[in-house]
Amino acid sequence: AQSVAQPEDQVNVAEGNPLTVKCTYSVSGNPYLFWYVQYPNRGLQFLLKYITGDNLVKGSYGFEAEFNKSQTSFHLKKPSALVSDSALYFCAVREWGGKLIFGQGTELSVKP
Amino acid sequence: GAVVSQHPSRVICKSGTSVKIECRSLDFQATTMFWYRQFPKKSLMLMATSNEGSKATYEQGVEKDKFLINHASLTLSTLTVTSAHPEDSSFYICSARGKAGGLAGALGEQFFGPGTRLTVL
Numbered sequence: 001a002q003s004v005a006q007p008e009d010q011v012n013v014a015e016g017n018p019l020t021v022k023c024t025y026s027v028s029g030n031p032y033l034f035w036y037v038q039y040p041n042r043g044l045q046f047l048l049k050y051i052t053g054d055n056l057v058k059g060s061y062g063f064e065a066e067f068n069k070s071q072t073s074f075h076l077k078k079p080s081a082l083v084s085d086s087a088l089y090f091c092a093v094r095e096w097g098g099k100l101i102f103g104q105g106t107e108l109s110v111k112p
Numbered sequence: 113g114a115v116v117s118q119h120p121s122r123v124i125c126k127s128g129t130s131v132k133i134e135c136r137s138l139d140f141q142a143t144t145m146f147w148y149r150q151f152p153k154k155s156l157m158l159m160a161t162s163n164e165g166s167k168a169t170y171e172q173g174v175e176k177d178k179f180l181i182n183h184a185s186l187t188l189s190t191l192t193v194t195s196a197h198p199e200d201s202s203f204y205i206c207s208a209r210g211k212a213g214g215l216a217g218a219l220g221e222q223f224f225g226p227g228t229r230l231t232v233l
Binding site for chain 1: 154
């Protein structure tokens with residue numbers, strides 16, 4: 001079965017510093033990987049996805065993610081964090097049939 | 113991008129009553145809709161998958177007689193929580209997926225609604 005894991009429940013970063021939110025995956029075959037962000041009491045917003053091609057994927061709001069096949073990782077990154085980036089972040093893998101399997105979520109807190 | 117709406121955004125009801133939540137795809141035809149449940153600061157739990165015009169497929173452990181899902185058209189799916197109890201209080205999120213390509217996105221991506229906060233007293 002496909003799965004993703006987010007090893008950190010919370011990540012704290014100072015504004016202006018780079019941020020990384022970690023995700024590892026376990027899939028059979030080629031993975032379709034996604035990152036979503038959720039603000040309080042809101043639905044999920046799509047940030048970026050990896051289907052195939054370049055290992056470095058650029059997404060919305062200045063976020064990017066690096067697909068690393070040897071380490072089975074798909075970490076989300078941003079060079080300079082903003083206070084407004086504070087939210088809950090989910091990594092997900094798409095199963096055959098279209099179901100999304102989500103990680104546990106990582107709460108990102110960016111302090112001024 | 114494609115837009116999915118949910119109504120209501122928030123509902124408070126008494127124990128024993130039924131509550132209906134609507135999920136609409138506003139600018140594309142949703143061949144498949146998904147219903148998720150989310151507890152505070154926790155991951156999304158897929159409850160069921162519904163395809164237009166057919167019965168929903170429920171995930172293991174989800175009571176289909178309690179959580180009734182209808183996907184009567186390509187733009188509307190409803191989730192009815194029957195005889196709601198306080199333990200059903202949660203944040204319910206739907207997502208919709210259209211055919212691959214076009215406004216619904218490549219590879220039939222899922223687009224999420226804003227969620228519905230259900231509180232059962």
